[in-house]
Amino acid sequence: MAADIKELVHPLVVRVTHWINVVALLLMVASGWRIYNADPIFDFSFPDELTLGGWLAGALQWHFAAMWLLVLNGLVYVCYGIISGHFRRKLLPISPVAVLRDVRDALRGRLAHDDLSVYNAAQRAAYLALIIALIVMVLSGLAIWKPVQLYWLASLMGDYEGARLLHFFAMAAVVLIVVVHVVMVILVPRTFPTMFTGRIRRAS
Amino acid sequence: MSNKMGGSFLAHRTPQVANLERRLFLKRGLSVGALALLAGCELTDAESVQKVLWAMSGWNDRVQDWLFDPSRLAPEFPESRITRPFPFNGYYSESEVPVIDGTDYRLELGGMIRDAKPWRLPELYALPQVSQVTRHICVEGWSAIGKWSGVRFSDFLQRVGADTTAKYVGFQCADDYSTSIDMATALHPQTLLALRYADEILPPKYGFPMKLRMPTKLGFKNPKHIAAIFVTNENPGGYWEDKGYNWFSGS
Numbered sequence: 001m002a003a004d005i006k007e008l009v010h011p012l013v014v015r016v017t018h019w020i021n022v023v024a025l026l027l028m029v030a031s032g033w034r035i036y037n038a039d040p041i042f043d044f045s046f047p048d049e050l051t052l053g054g055w056l057a058g059a060l061q062w063h064f065a066a067m068w069l070l071v072l073n074g075l076v077y078v079c080y081g082i083i084s085g086h087f088r089r090k091l092l093p094i095s096p097v098a099v100l101r102d103v104r105d106a107l108r109g110r111l112a113h114d115d116l117s118v119y120n121a122a123q124r125a126a127y128l129a130l131i132i133a134l135i136v137m138v139l140s141g142l143a144i145w146k147p148v149q150l151y152w153l154a155s156l157m158g159d160y161e162g163a164r165l166l167h168f169f170a171m172a173a174v175v176l177i178v179v180v181h182v183v184m185v186i187l188v189p190r191t192f193p194t195m196f197t198g199r200i201r202r203a204s
Numbered sequence: 205m206s207n208k209m210g211g212s213f214l215a216h217r218t219p220q221v222a223n224l225e226r227r228l229f230l231k232r233g234l235s236v237g238a239l240a241l242l243a244g245c246e247l248t249d250a251e252s253v254q255k256v257l258w259a260m261s262g263w264n265d266r267v268q269d270w271l272f273d274p275s276r277l278a279p280e281f282p283e284s285r286i287t288r289p290f291p292f293n294g295y296y297s298e299s300e301v302p303v304i305d306g307t308d309y310r311l312e313l314g315g316m317i318r319d320a321k322p323w324r325l326p327e328l329y330a331l332p333q334v335s336q337v338t339r340h341i342c343v344e345g346w347s348a349i350g351k352w353s354g355v356r357f358s359d360f361l362q363r364v365g366a367d368t369t370a371k372y373v374g375f376q377c378a379d380d381y382s383t384s385i386d387m388a389t390a391l392h393p394q395t396l397l398a399l400r401y402a403d404e405i406l407p408p409k410y411g412f413p414m415k416l417r418m419p420t421k422l423g424f425k426n427p428k429h430i431a432a433i434f435v436t437n438e439n440p441g442g443y444w445e446d447k448g449y450n451w452f453s454g455s
């Protein structure tokens with residue numbers, strides 16, 4: 001039998017930034033929920049056990065420390081994705097018809113992800129939506145952090161209060177997509193090791 | 205800021221990565237991603253975490269100082285947008301607001317100020333007054349629009365011969381509160397030694413006899429019931445700042 005060939009499906013930059021991002025996002029979301037609890041916008045609070053920081057000041061310290069990790073790491077990933085052609089190769093093209101078909105298949109438990117070097121349309125849509133939601137989350141976060149110095153950013157989002165709402169909804173979108181993402185990884189566990197090793201075996 | 209911000213600063217829990225998962229990672233060969241996760245686990249050591257977080261807060265002070273544009277004005281609003289009633293907030297409840305006798309009151313000055321004679325209220329009321337309708341943003345997340353009038357703080361600092369090349373202005377308050385700000389913000393045109401709220405003498409709950417109003421900083425940086433103002437090159441910190449809230453806290 002011929003030796004297997006190892007094919008690279010996830011470049012090193014993508015793997016490293018992916019896992020750093022998981023840590024950064026966990027810190028941001030957990031501390032963000034604590035900050036939310038100090039003055040809930042809606043009629044609910046997040047359970048304290050799911051939050052980080054212990055009290056408002058602690059949560060703010062975490063939030064404003066981890067934001068650097070999230071943003072710098074995110075910049076590396078996005079710049080790499082654009083310049084190297086990784087986004088164009090792996091996330092595009094993306095057709096609405098194919099996305100709908102894949103989502104329907106996924107709900108029936110029949111979503112194809114046999115070739116791990118190619119993302120199916122549902123994955124492409126999810127990853128693109130996730131990247132956009134993260135960018136909106138960061139920009140609205142900047143707007144509520146600096147509504148005076150970055151007034152131009154805040155005024156795009158309906159001033160301080162508008163940006164505050166947008167920040168919440170962007171967080172909600174990110175969390176929702178991540179939950180679906182993790183469920184999909186659990187359903188197709190073969191994909192999990194590839195995000196560490198970057199490689200799949202392909203019979204030659 | 206309300207009382208609900210009690211609780212232990214150390215009572216945080218960092219998300220742990222399960223051991224099993226970690227072993228799986230190791231078996232697959234340690235990718236740099238897994239290393240990053242392991243580094244995350246190391247950070248559960250409370251003391252070193254605190255150090256990193258305080259250092260990052262100091263770094264954020266510097267970034268905010270750099271971001272601060274001395275001529276950038278906070279948005280002003282028509283009086284119709286004023287939030288009614290304007291919320292009371294403090295580290296104590298409204299029933300514990302200090303009662304200050306205006307006739308005995310003296311504003312003390314100290315530090316790098318040439319003419320450090322105390323000021324009586326009628327003298328302050330006699331200085332040129334300006335007004336602003338601006339948004340007060342609380343560190344908790346809520347915001348409210350109010351109208352404050354008083355003496356432009358940069359005019360006051362000039363008048364008393366404060367050394368405006370110094371780094372900080374500190375505030376001691378009659379309610380045992382304290383805070384401090386950077387000189388650039390002290391000299392900002394919208395920084396007011398506010399003596400009135402909604403065209404009335406500042407009521408006790410909003411900080412009688414005076415508060416420092418800065419629409420370029422979070423609410424807790426706006427001290428009420430000011431008793432003493434001093435100019436210094438040593439960062440004096442403050443009530444909430446010393447407990448972990450970011451010192452600069454600019455908007």
Ligand code: HEM
Nearest residue numbers: 014021022025090116127130178181182185191192194195
């Ligand atoms: C424990 C949580 C997570 C696990 C186990 C996980 C796992 C994975 C795996 C296995 C892939 C590759 C999928 C494939 O090869 O078909 C992947 C890709 C991806 N994940 Fe995650 N993920 C997690 C959390 C997150 C989070 C929090 C985000 C973002 C907020 C995220 C964003 C992405 C993106 C954007 C990709 C596509 C990467 C690219 O090719 O550029 N993941 N993830």
